Amino acid sequence: xxxxxxxxxxxxxxxxxxxxxxxxxxxxxxxxxxxxxxxxxxxxxxxxxxxxxxxxxxxxxxxxxxxxxxxxxxxxxxxxxxxxxxxxxxxxxxxxxxxxxxxxxxxxxxxxxxxxxxxxxxxxxxxxxxxxxxxxxxxxxxxxxxxxxxxxxxxxxxxxxxxxxxxxxxxxxxxxxxxxxxxxxxxxxxxxxxxxxxxxxxxxxxxxxxxxxxxxxxxxxxxxxxxxxxxxxxxxxxxxxxxxxxxxxxxxxxxxxxxxxxxxxxxxxxxxxxxxxxxxxxxxxxxxxxxxxxxxxxxxxxxxxxxxxxxxxxxxxxxxxxxxxxxxxxxxxxxxxxxxxxxxxxxxxxxxxxxxxxxxxxxxxxxxxxxxxxxxxxxxxxxxxxxxxxxxxxxxxxxxxxxxxxxxxxxxxxxxxxxxxxxxxxxxxxxxxxxxxxxxxxxxxxxxxxxxxxxxxxxxxxxxxxxxxxxxxxxxxxxxxxxxxxxxxxxxxxxxxxxxxxxxxxxxxxxxxxxxxxxxxxxxxxxxxxxxxxxxxxxxxxxxxxxxxxxxxxxxxxxxxxxxxxxxxxxxxxxxxxxxxxxxxxxxxxxxxxxxxxxxxxxxxxxxxxxxxxxxxxxxxxxx
Amino acid sequence: xxxxxxxxxxxxxxxxxxxxxxxxxxxxxxxxxxxxxxxxxxxxxxxxxxxxxxxxxxxxxxxxxxxxxxxxxxxxxxxxxxxxxxxxxxxxxxxxxxxxxxxxxxxxxxxxxxxxxxxxxxxxxxxxxxxxxxxxxxxxxxxxxxxxxxxxxxxxxxxxxxxxxxxxxxxxxxxxxxxxxxxxxxxxxxxxxxxxxxxxxxxxxxxxxx
Numbered sequence: 001x002x003x004x005x006x007x008x009x010x011x012x013x014x015x016x017x018x019x020x021x022x023x024x025x026x027x028x029x030x031x032x033x034x035x036x037x038x039x040x041x042x043x044x045x046x047x048x049x050x051x052x053x054x055x056x057x058x059x060x061x062x063x064x065x066x067x068x069x070x071x072x073x074x075x076x077x078x079x080x081x082x083x084x085x086x087x088x089x090x091x092x093x094x095x096x097x098x099x100x101x102x103x104x105x106x107x108x109x110x111x112x113x114x115x116x117x118x119x120x121x122x123x124x125x126x127x128x129x130x131x132x133x134x135x136x137x138x139x140x141x142x143x144x145x146x147x148x149x150x151x152x153x154x155x156x157x158x159x160x161x162x163x164x165x166x167x168x169x170x171x172x173x174x175x176x177x178x179x180x181x182x183x184x185x186x187x188x189x190x191x192x193x194x195x196x197x198x199x200x201x202x203x204x205x206x207x208x209x210x211x212x213x214x215x216x217x218x219x220x221x222x223x224x225x226x227x228x229x230x231x232x233x234x235x236x237x238x239x240x241x242x243x244x245x246x247x248x249x250x251x252x253x254x255x256x257x258x259x260x261x262x263x264x265x266x267x268x269x270x271x272x273x274x275x276x277x278x279x280x281x282x283x284x285x286x287x288x289x290x291x292x293x294x295x296x297x298x299x300x301x302x303x304x305x306x307x308x309x310x311x312x313x314x315x316x317x318x319x320x321x322x323x324x325x326x327x328x329x330x331x332x333x334x335x336x337x338x339x340x341x342x343x344x345x346x347x348x349x350x351x352x353x354x355x356x357x358x359x360x361x362x363x364x365x366x367x368x369x370x371x372x373x374x375x376x377x378x379x380x381x382x383x384x385x386x387x388x389x390x391x392x393x394x395x396x397x398x399x400x401x402x403x404x405x406x407x408x409x410x411x412x413x414x415x416x417x418x419x420x421x422x423x424x425x426x427x428x429x430x431x432x433x434x435x436x437x438x439x440x441x442x443x444x445x446x447x448x449x450x451x452x453x454x455x456x457x458x459x460x461x462x463x464x465x466x467x468x469x470x471x472x473x474x475x476x477x478x479x480x481x482x483x484x485x486x487x488x489x490x491x492x493x494x495x496x497x498x499x500x501x502x503x504x505x506x507x508x509x510x511x512x513x514x515x516x517x518x519x520x521x522x523x524x525x526x527x528x529x530x531x532x533x534x535x536x537x538x539x540x541x542x543x544x545x546x547x548x549x550x551x552x553x554x555x556x557x558x559x560x561x562x563x564x565x566x567x568x569x570x571x572x573x574x575x576x577x578x579x580x581x582x583x584x585x586x587x588x589x590x591x592x593x594x595x596x597x598x599x600x601x602x603x604x605x606x607x608x609x610x611x612x613x614x615x616x617x618x619x620x621x622x623x624x
Numbered sequence: 625x626x627x628x629x630x631x632x633x634x635x636x637x638x639x640x641x642x643x644x645x646x647x648x649x650x651x652x653x654x655x656x657x658x659x660x661x662x663x664x665x666x667x668x669x670x671x672x673x674x675x676x677x678x679x680x681x682x683x684x685x686x687x688x689x690x691x692x693x694x695x696x697x698x699x700x701x702x703x704x705x706x707x708x709x710x711x712x713x714x715x716x717x718x719x720x721x722x723x724x725x726x727x728x729x730x731x732x733x734x735x736x737x738x739x740x741x742x743x744x745x746x747x748x749x750x751x752x753x754x755x756x757x758x759x760x761x762x763x764x765x766x767x768x769x770x771x772x773x774x775x776x777x778x779x780x781x782x783x784x785x786x787x788x789x790x791x792x793x794x795x796x797x798x799x800x801x802x803x804x805x806x807x808x809x810x811x812x813x814x815x816x817x818x819x820x821x822x823x824x825x826x827x828x829x830x831x832x833x834x
Binding site for chain 1: 678681682685686687688690691701702704705706708709711712824828
């Protein structure tokens with residue numbers, strides 16, 4: 001796809017909003033244009049940005065395709081699947097941590113941190129870098145138009161902490177988040193608009209790291225989610241892992257036990273497994289290769305599709321179990337689903353397609369590119385939010401029940417799962433002791449009966465309750481889940497009308513202060529990255545200029561006066577040395593470049609003169 | 625029916641004006657029936673409720689106030705939350721009946737804890753069946769029997785709802801004795817709903833192969 005022509009003057013950036021699919025494996029931006037959503041990518045580059053990050057020796061963070069390629073030569077400094085760590089603590093990610101090639105730690109509020117090249121990064125900061133890259137690519141495709149308003153998608157089954165982390169990532173990237181939209185819902189928007197569907201639709205979305213199923217009813221532009229279910233830790237990565245485990249077992253005979261646990265080696269295995277898996281989607285058999293020249297290991301293993309399907313059948317069964325639950329909540333039988341839509345790169349696996357088809361008893365739709373459909377849907381939603389249309393009405397749900405921990409550690413549910421959002425509930429609290437001026441409560445999300453089995457959203461402290469006898473204060477706490485699926489809690493003491501203050505200790509989340517400082521450092525990093533790119537460009541430019549100068553000197557040098565000639569040679573030598581000196585920054589390089597340009601002006605003039613004379617004497621340019 | 629304070633048009637919902645698009649934040653919050661512009665009644669026309677929900681949603685949904693300021697976005701959030709709650713409540717017969725009993729000054733579930741007399745025995749019977757099924761393997765006799773139990777509970781639920789309807793249509797006067805009787809039926813309904821939820825959970829844990 002080529003550049004999109006936009007009249008920058010008439011299309012002030014404030015009128016444009018991007019839809020961004022922030023994926024486990026790949027990320028992509030899209031935009032509404034001429035009555036339909038389109039994927040945005042600069043000319044010559046293919047659409048998506050791999051959600052990969054490479055940490056260079058110089059301390060720069062390289063994002064996207066280059067990072068993915070660098071993973072092959074330096075797996076120890078490359079990270080993938082950051083999304084699986086969003087809004088999670090260390091103990092939640094034990095499984096995923098094994099394929100991370102660097103040490104992990106945790107902040108005081110339980111946010112995972114990756115330690116790379118002596119610096120710690122939260123998943124929010126790393127996702128921010130991916131978002132910035134997607135935005136930059138999109139802006140380039142728009143001919144340099146600066147866009148800051150975005151709609152970002154998340155798995156429908158993401159809980160509050162994971163959504164919050166996604167929004168924080170966008171904030172750190174300096175983006176204005178119009179809305180967090182659920183991926184399967186976004187996909188249904190892209191499909192529904194295309195085909196003017198009507199009826200009940202099941203969206204089966206198996207991505208790189210997450211699985212969602214959403215059941216929707218669609219009619220006359222109303223997209224109503226009836227139920228959603230899923231698993232935020234089930235995706236293509238888990239399919240890779242089954243192959244990795246086999247490789248590890250078989251390689252155990254060839255390698256030292258410590259080498260088998262080496263994180264960079266595991267990263268290499270993961271990449272080999274992924275390649276093998278992708279080949280098996282088109283070929284009946286494929287090889288997994290592992291080559292470690294330094295330890296003399298050459299390993300090759302054939303997998304047939306039949307063997308692979310048997311190895312991964314339990315993973316697909318888990319997705320179907322989620323489908324059963326979603327259907328039960330929607331009070332529908334599989335036969336009552338009119339259309340099934342496949343989303344996410346992992347639905348390219350033939351075994352996934354055939355088992356989904358068998359489960360619902362109908363052929364699933366996969367007309368739209370499963371890697372693009374979510375970003376396209378996000379662009380539709382961005383168009384709606386910018387006031388582009390009132391034809392589309394999206395009614396989504398909250399995937400998990402919201403509850404408060406009671407005295408005995410049980411959960412009292414205040415908002416049921418699959419409630420249409422925005423939704424709210426008000427809960428009354430009172431005091432147990434005379435004069436008590438604070439009340440603590442613990443908010444959780446999940447379906448289990450005990451609070452410890454649910455996801456903690458944080459401990460809330462109500463403060464500033466007027467001093468009254470026990471049981472007299474009436475504090476009304478309002479729980480509001482907004483259209484993003486994000487919770488806000490407000491409180492009011494009803495007998496006196498004073499509004500109680502709430503202090504929140506977020507679980508697995510960043511504080512405003514932390515976001516602020518990350519935002520600042522992200523800008524600093526962006527500046528540094530920009531400078532690094534500029535410096536690299538200048539080195540190339542100086543090289544080109546130096547070669548041209550040398551050619552010029554050999555042709556017209558004798559015609560220059562000695563002083564000028566020495567001036568040129570000095571500037572040339574200095575510029576050459578500067579280009580080779582890795583310590584110099586863009587500003588210093590620019591000075592040398594400009595100096596070379598200045599010094600060579602007389603030479604250039606002389607050359608022009610030569611050219612002109614040659615032309616007049618009837619010689620061709622290359623004969624001069 | 626109320627009129628718009630801005631343009632004097634007839635209001636279909638107190639949350640927003642369909643004519644001039646103004647959003648309102650009525651205090652106290654309107655009742656579920658008021659939100660949808662309906663008169664309180666046990667009998668509702670589900671299709672009509674949905675039509676009203678969609679019409680009102682197109683006025684108040686935050687999606688259509690995304691480009692406006694923080695304040696109107698917040699008002700849209702509040703109004704839509706009220707509307708969604710109203711829709712869920714009005715379409716759920718148990719929740720609807722519960723609200724009607726309360727709003728007519730009838731007893732709450734903590735004031736009248738009784739259930740219809742024959743009901744307690746039944747509760748004990750099905751709890752036994754549930755416990756037995758929970759302790760046994762999928763495919764065992766105890767689990768196979770659950771299907772019949774589920775069907776009979778669903779039938780029981782329908783008959784309790786018919787009784788609730790008999791008590792609440794036409795709507796009784798405030799604090800009428802029928803409200804306490806309806807409350808007892810609603811208590812039974814809670815037990816039934818709980819048992820049906822547990823049956824569904826059991827069924828989903830031992831899925832039939834497809």
